[in-house]
Amino acid sequence: MSPQETGSNEKFLAVLLEIGQSIHTILNLDKLLLLVVERVKELLGCESVAIMLLDESAQEFFFRVALDDRERITDRLHETRFPATRGIAGRVLRTGQPVLVPDVGLDPDFYREVDRDTGQVTKSVIYAPLKVRQRIIGVMSGINKRGGNFESSDLERLTVIAQTISLSLENARANELLASAYSELKDSERLKQEIESARKMQQATLPEEVPHLPGWSFWAICRPATEIGGDYYDFFPLDDGRCAFTLGDVSGHGLKAGMMVSMARSCLCTQLNFSTEISEVMGAMNRMVLRGVKDLMLMTFFFGILDRSAGKMTFANAGHPWPFHYSAASKTWSFIEQGEFPLGVMEDYDYSIHSMNLHPGDTLVFYSDGIVEADNPHKKLYGHRRLKEVLSRVQDLDVKTIGRDILDDLDNYRAEQPFRDDVTLVIVQVADKPA
Numbered sequence: 001m002s003p004q005e006t007g008s009n010e011k012f013l014a015v016l017l018e019i020g021q022s023i024h025t026i027l028n029l030d031k032l033l034l035l036v037v038e039r040v041k042e043l044l045g046c047e048s049v050a051i052m053l054l055d056e057s058a059q060e061f062f063f064r065v066a067l068d069d070r071e072r073i074t075d076r077l078h079e080t081r082f083p084a085t086r087g088i089a090g091r092v093l094r095t096g097q098p099v100l101v102p103d104v105g106l107d108p109d110f111y112r113e114v115d116r117d118t119g120q121v122t123k124s125v126i127y128a129p130l131k132v133r134q135r136i137i138g139v140m141s142g143i144n145k146r147g148g149n150f151e152s153s154d155l156e157r158l159t160v161i162a163q164t165i166s167l168s169l170e171n172a173r174a175n176e177l178l179a180s181a182y183s184e185l186k187d188s189e190r191l192k193q194e195i196e197s198a199r200k201m202q203q204a205t206l207p208e209e210v211p212h213l214p215g216w217s218f219w220a221i222c223r224p225a226t227e228i229g230g231d232y233y234d235f236f237p238l239d240d241g242r243c244a245f246t247l248g249d250v251s252g253h254g255l256k257a258g259m260m261v262s263m264a265r266s267c268l269c270t271q272l273n274f275s276t277e278i279s280e281v282m283g284a285m286n287r288m289v290l291r292g293v294k295d296l297m298l299m300t301f302f303f304g305i306l307d308r309s310a311g312k313m314t315f316a317n318a319g320h321p322w323p324f325h326y327s328a329a330s331k332t333w334s335f336i337e338q339g340e341f342p343l344g345v346m347e348d349y350d351y352s353i354h355s356m357n358l359h360p361g362d363t364l365v366f367y368s369d370g371i372v373e374a375d376n377p378h379k380k381l382y383g384h385r386r387l388k389e390v391l392s393r394v395q396d397l398d399v400k401t402i403g404r405d406i407l408d409d410l411d412n413y414r415a416e417q418p419f420r421d422d423v424t425l426v427i428v429q430v431a432d433k434p435a
Contacts, residue, residue, distance in 0.1 A: 012157050015039045019164060020270045033065040033169075040161060041067055044154050046142045048120065050077060051130070051169075052089060053138035059084045064138070068120065076118040087111030088127055089139045096136055098128040098162075100155045126155045128162035130169060134208070137166065164273055211235045213243055215308035217429040219399035221407070223370075224422045231368050231422035232261050236272055242307045244276060247320060247426055249300045249368045251342075260297055263288060278303060282316050282343075282351040289344035298342040302366060306428065311358055316351045318343045321369050324388065326395050328361025328430075333391050336364075363402070364428040365391060370421035371406070374414050382413055399427040 022035055033051055041049040050066035061084050066077035084093055088109050092099055102124050104110040115122055123144050130138040140162040142154065210218035222231055230250035237243050246268060250260040267288040271281050281303055289299050302323070304315035319342030322335040338354040358364075367387070374382045390409045394402045403425055410423075 008153075012043060015043050016161065016164065017274070019161060020274060023165070023266060023270050029169075030065070033165075034067070036161070036165060037065055037067045040140075040142065040158065043157065044126075044142045044150075045146050046150075047144040047146065048073070048077075048142070050141050050143075051138060052141065053130070053169075054084055054093065054136065055081075061087075061089055061138070070119075073118050073120050077114075077120070080114060080117055082111060082114055087114070088125060089141070092127045092129050092139050093136050096129050096131065096134070098126070098155050098159045100126050100150055100152065102149050124150055126150050126158055128155070128159040130162050130166045132166050137169065140165075164270060206232065207235055211237050211243060213237060213308075215431045216243065216306065217399045217431060218427070219403045220424075220426040221403065222422065222424045223419070225370065225419040230261060231370065231424040232265060233366075233424055233426050234265065234268070238276060238305075241309065242305050244272065244303070244305045245426070245428075246304070247302045247366050247368065247424060249320065249370075249422070249424070251298045260289070260299065264299065264301075276305065278305065278314060278316050278353050279350065282318065283348075286318070286343045286347070286349060286351075290347055298344045300342045300369075302339075306358075308430075311430075312355055313358055313364070314353060314355045316353050318351055321367060321372065323367075324365040324391060325356070326363040326365075326391070327359070328363075329359060331395065333388055333395065358430050360430050360432045362430045363395070363399070365402070365406075366424075366426040366428075368422060368424040370419060370423040371410060371425065373421060374410060374419060374423070375417060376414050377417055382410060386413065399429045403427050 019036055019039060022032055037049040037051065048066065048068040051064045052061040053064045054060075055062055058081075060081045062081045063077045066074055068074045068077065082089075084090055086109075088099055088101060088104070088107060088111070090111075091109050101107050101110070104122050104125060110122075114120065120143070125144075126142045128140045129136050130140060140158060142150065142158055145154070206222060207220070210220055218235065220233055220235075222233060224231065231248065233245070233247045235243060235245045248261070248264055250264070264285065267284055268281070271284040275281070282301075285299075285301055285303075289297065298319070300320040301318040302315065302320040304313050306313050315338075317336075317339035319339060322337055322339060324333050325336050326333050336356065338352070340349075340351055372382055372384050372387060376382075386409070387406065390406055391402070394405045397405075406425060
């Protein structure tokens with residue numbers, strides 16, 4: 001690698017790190033996105049950078065933020081919309097793939113109306129999708145590289161940055177809806193509509209399905225007690241064959257808890273782009289909770305990494321209910337009794353990291369306190385003892401059956417009594433044979 005390439009890579013990593021840190025320190029979305037396009041424009045050395053989002057109801061792209069060398073074009077871009085089915089951006093929306101076009105005049109999909117409306121003269125472009133799970137929420141673009149043509153490395157870097165900001169952008173949009181609804185409580189119909197929109201956006205960030213990885217079986221569910229929940233879970237298959245996963249529970253539920261959940265998901269996804277070290281993940285999450293909202297809020301948080309080849313789970317537990325572990329060898333259930341206080345209690349705290357061996361047939365059951373604190377019409381709590389009794393009846397069954405039996409028993413116990421808190425359940429089972 002030449003000294004020029006080394007310097008270019010170092011500059012890219014510095015920009016990526018700054019963007020990742022800014023996601024959790026700059027809470028104003030407009031200010032954050034302006035910083036992103038400024039840094040990307042400088043990194044790529046191009047005339048214009050934009051973030052275009054999809055208006056799903058109108059099926060149009062609009063410029064959420066744009067920055068051109070000429071201020072008047074920047075202003076006009078912010079006033080521009082165009083059909084989501086048109087242009088190279090439309091192609092990215094359809095395919096979900098990044099695109100490099102060295103000469104737009106030779107591309108049949110190029111949509112000239114934007115240039116006509118804004119005065120921009122587009123010669124070459126790169127586009128990267130803004131993607132949450134498998135859903136495209138917009139595109140990020142760079143236009144007209146100065147002094148030459150865009151290269152594949154430019155497209156790769158734009159794609160990485162787009163991936164880094166996508167979940168944060170979607171969560172921030174959900175938070176904007178939540179904040180708008182919260183400030184307009186008098187308009188109950190609008191409140192209902194905006195909460196429903198925010199709920200759908202938030203639910204879309206939960207896993208659509210559990211991972212399918214050799215050596216493991218997974219099952220998970222999250223039931224919010226209100227329209228906007230304070231619980232969440234997620235899985236992150238890692239490149240080295242391990243699988244990271246998490247459960248979290250924000251104090252309370254409703255609008256503010258929903259905002260914190262969105263920020264937590266964003267922080268975690270960004271942090272894992274830089275490091276999967278458990279100590280660094282816990283530190284980043286703790287700082288996010290401490291600085292994320294004005295009101296004092298706490299968050300329980302379990303973060304673990306499953307390693308099938310080593311036959312172990314490494315984890316840290318910030319105040320989350322102790323999980324259950326079923327040992328296939330002894331045919332017994334027991335608590336995993338390691339954990340400390342929730343995130344948001346103490347700044348710069350080093351959470352303890354633990355490790356435990358896992359063997360074929362072992363099962364792990366993780367849950368939120370919404371399960372054990374659910375009550376029946378006589379105001380008696382479901383409790384850990386009853387949960388363990390259910391587990392003892394289903395210990396040799398598959399993860400889906402275990403999960404369904406727990407929920408069925410919980411529903412029978414509470415009868416018509418409404419849930420007072422969100423309910424989250426994640427079950428992990430070690431396959432009989434290693435990967």
